[in-house]
Amino acid sequence: MSARNELRRRVAVLDPMLRSREHMRRAIRALGHAPLVFNDLEELLPLRGSLLRCSALCVGLPPNPLEQQAWIRAARSLVGPEVPLLFLARENPVKAAETLRCSAGDAVLAAPSSFADVYKGMRAFFAQHGLAAEDAGLEWGGYRFLPSKESVVLDGTEIGMRPLDFELALEFFHNIEHVLSRDWLRTMAAGLAPETGGRWLDASVGRLRSQLGLIAFHGCEWKLSTIRYAGFKLSRSPGKKAPKLVTLSARDLKLEASPVLGF
Secondary structure, eight states, X not given: OOHHHHHHTEEEEEOSOHHHHHHHHHHHHHTTOEEEEESSHHHXXXXXXXXXXXXXXXXXXXXXXXXXXXXXXXXXXXXXXXXXXXXXXXXXXXXXXXXXXXXXXXXXXXXXXXXXXXXXXXXXXXXXXXXXXXXXXEEETTEEEETTTTEEEEXXXXXXXXXXXXXXXXHHHHTTTOEEOHHXXXXXXXXXXXXXXXXXXXXHHHHHHHHXXXXXXXXXXXXXXXXXXXXXXXXXXXXXXXXXXXXXXXXXXXXXXXGGGOO
16 A cells, blocks of 8 residues: 555544543544544644645544534644544534534534444444445454444354443453553443442453453463452463353353342
């Protein structure tokens, strides 16, 4: 691929919010494009015009309604009229349509609650504007994640997952060999997790271990470990046995339905 075509495959992201910024970055990469990421409008302004050569611009609008119109105007001034714009809004679709006052060609992704929502919205946006998009899923070893279905293919079997579990699984696989704190996981699962306490995080991790074969058996390739006082870590030992599909026992299913786990 030529350098010029490579630049045209870049998709710029501007978003002040960590979670949605990460979701857009990951979705763009999963769809076969190179994300160019900024978290503040001031970072992007020096690249106005020809310096910011990209195939699309995705803008996560700030939560403050007073700032949103300024960001929309600035986004339009940053790129040429032929570059499509996607705005990610925090409001519900009806409110977003009323308050954002976007142009006819703009796309709005309103109040996505998960990576899967962002991925599906981004894929539809690319299709609308004729941008090539790969849809092979996200792969790590023997695991293939399908965001459009919120499922994982393992051992040739497609495993349907709860939205919360799918979100957390992706977080672990995007951060292999890194310890993720409980606070970080709660932040990245915001909107999907229960609003109040309970042991929902431990319960979700337990389901991931069972469903995806991430249990620390001797000789297993993948394991999802609890790091005392720190959080959780997904690790891989190359050369060991590939993961196998694990069927939940009756006891596991009973525990899943227990109200004390905070679902």
